[in-house]
Each structure stands twice: as structure tokens, then as C-alpha cells.
Amino acid sequence: MTDYETLTFEQSGAITRIALNRPDAANGMNGTMTRELADAARRCDTAATKVVVLTGTGRFFCAGGDLKDFAAAPDRGAHVKGVADDLHRAISSFARMNAVLITAVNGTAAGAGFSIAVTGDLVLAAESASFTMAYTRVGLSPDGSASYYLPRLIGITRTKELMLTNRSLSAQAASQWGLVTEVVPDADLAARTDKLAGQIAATAAGSNGGVKALMLATFKNGLEEQMELEGRLIAERANSADGREGVDAFLAKRKAEFA
Structure with a gap:
């Protein structure tokens, strides 16, 4: 089911699947796609959703911004800023929601x-997948949170290399660099993604959200601030229904049944 022009959006129990769906344009991001992606992310930010799977339709995950769309705008700068703002709103929602984002590249x-591929809380990549920044090749600069996540994932030096030389990384190289959680055969990507999504859907959403909140804060907080955040979040979890169920189930030596 979908309500969108450039995305497919399907909810199945606690799992929502989103696919970038402009295969004839290499799933390039135009104003419509980023606006719809921001809305789709907003719709996922509910207690009913524990997992969001984001992938692409066809041969590409996403080839980046749709340059034809950019070039057709009367004011290219204003148009690109709007596209970026919508993309950033989607990424911000994905980062702060309790639901775990799995990107299946x-x-x-x-x-x-x-x-956006490396913003996934868990990143699965097909063996044929490849990763390249490509911005400076067309006289642009990075967006989509790349300047936030990449230095934290791989360091400043490697980030500069990717951004300045437009080096292409294979899926295996991206995994070795720490950008990808797991590389799987192309034919197995969908099945592996479904299995992982089901595994995560059986866990406690609030606990997952706590992990995400801690990771977002860790590079800006000092030691004491981060430990205070840890203390407050674990206390909140201990008083929650899922926290009580998890502890009680462990002590009773049974499988926890989370909401």
C-alpha cells in the first residue's frame, strides 16, 4: 500500500517498509521524494512502529539528488535548500524515533x-552495492547529515578522502571501514532484512529508543553528563511496562513478551 508518488510505504504489524521508488531515475531525490520521505518518517514515529526498513526499488538504492530536477528550478539554490531541508527533517525523525531504522542498500x-544509507541504526548491504559521495564531482557540497555521521563513523581523514576524491567503496570495503553492519549476497538481501526486522520487532521499543538517544548524545556530552543521561534513561526503563516485563521474565526464566 502507498499514498505516495515516489515512495512505497507498507505497514505490517510493528514493521514499516519504505522503498525509494523512482527506478527510472535511479531513485534520485527530487522535491517530491524528500517531501514525501519527511512525511513517511513522521508517520513512523509512533508507538505502533518498532522497525523501519528503508531500501530502493530496482538496481539503485539511491543515486543522490536529481540533478535534472535541480537544473529545471528557476532559483536552483532555493530549490535545493528546500529539498535538503525536507531530507534533513526525515533523517532527524528517523534518528530520534524509538523505532530502529534498518537501511537495506x-x-x-x-x-x-x-x-542516508549510513544513517541506519543497522545497515545491510548487498554484495553488489557501492558507496560514493560524488558531490564535488558536480560542484556541490555534502548534505543529508554526511558531515555529521561520517566523521563519527570513520574519522575526519577518511571522511575528507571520500568527500574530496569521490572514491567509490565496495560493500565489503564499506563494511571494513565501519559503515555497514553486514554484507549479504544480493539474492539474500530481502530475506536477511526481513529476518533482522522480525528479530528487532520482538524487542522493547523504549529500550531501543534509549540506545539511540544515548548514541546521539555521546559525542556532545562530557562523562558526567552522559552518565547522568544513562542513569535517567535506565530508571525510566525500569519503571516502564516493558522494563518490568523484561526483568520479571528473566527472573522467571521465560521469554519476555514486550508490548
Whole structure:
């Protein structure tokens, strides 16, 4: 089921699946796609959703911004800023929701496609997938949170290399660099993604949200601030229904049944 022009959006129990769906344009991001992605992310930010799977339709995950769309705008700068703002709103929602974001990178991830691929809490990549920044090749600069996540994932030096040389990384290389959680055969990507999504859907959403909140804060907080945040979050979890169920189930030596 979908309500969108450039995305497919399907909810099945606690799992929501989103696919970038402009295969004839290499799933390039235009104004419509980023606006719809921001809305789709907003719809996922509910207690009913524990897992969001984001992938691409066809051979590409996402080739980045749609340059034809950019070039057709009367004011290119204003148009690109609007596209970026909507993309950033989607990424912000994905980062702060309790639901775990699994990005299933089914093919080339370039530009903003690379940027959003590595925002996944868990990143699965097909063996044929590749990753390249590609921004400076067309006289642009990175967006889509690349300048936030990449230095934290791989350091400043490697980030500069990717952004300044537009080096292309294979899925295996991206995994070795720490950008990808797991590389799987192309034919197995969908099944592996479904299995992982089901595994996460059986866990406690509030606990997952706590992990995400701690990771977002860790590079800006000092030691005492981060430990205070840890203390407050674990206390909140201990008083929650899922926290009580988890502890009680462990003590009773049974499997926890989370909401």
C-alpha cells in the first residue's frame, strides 16, 4: 500500500517498509521524494512502529539528488535548500524515533543516497552495492547529515578522502571501514532484512529508543553528563511496562513478551 508518488510505504504489524521508488531515475531525490520521505518518517514515529526498513526499488538504492530536477528550478539554490531541508527533517525523525531504522542498500548509494544509507541504526548491504559521495564531482557540497555521521563513523581523514576524491567503496570495503553492519549476497538481501526486522520487532521499543538517544548524545556530552543521561534513561526503563516485563521474565526464566 502507498499514498505516495515516489515512495512505497507498507505497514505490517510493528514493521514499516519504505522503498525509494523512482527506478527510472535511479531513485534520485527530487522535491517530491524528500517531501514525501519527511512525511513517511513522521508517520513512523509512533508507538505502533518498532522497525523501519528503508531500501530502493530496482538496481539503485539511491543515486543522490536529481540533478535534472535541480537544473529545471528557476532559483536552483532555493530549490535545493528546500529539498535538503525536507531530507534533513526525515533523517532527524528517523534518528530520534524509538523505532530502529534498518537501511537495506540494494545497489549504488551515491551522494545523498550514501548519506542516508549510513544513517541506519543497522545497515545491510548487498554484495553488489557501492558507496560514493560524488558531490564535488558536480560542484556541490555534502548534505543529508554526511558531515555529521561520517566523521563519527570513520574519522575526519577518511571522511575528507571520500568527500574530496569521490572514491567509490565496495560493500565489503564499506563494511571494513565501519559503515555497514553486514554484507549479504544480493539474492539474500530481502530475506536477511526481513529476518533482522522480525528479530528487532520482538524487542522493547523504549529500550531501543534509549540506545539511540544515548548514541546521539555521546559525542556532545562530557562523562558526567552522559552518565547522568544513562542513569535517567535506565530508571525510566525500569519503571516502564516493558522494563518490568523484561526483568520479571528473566527472573522467571521465560521469554519476555514486550508490548
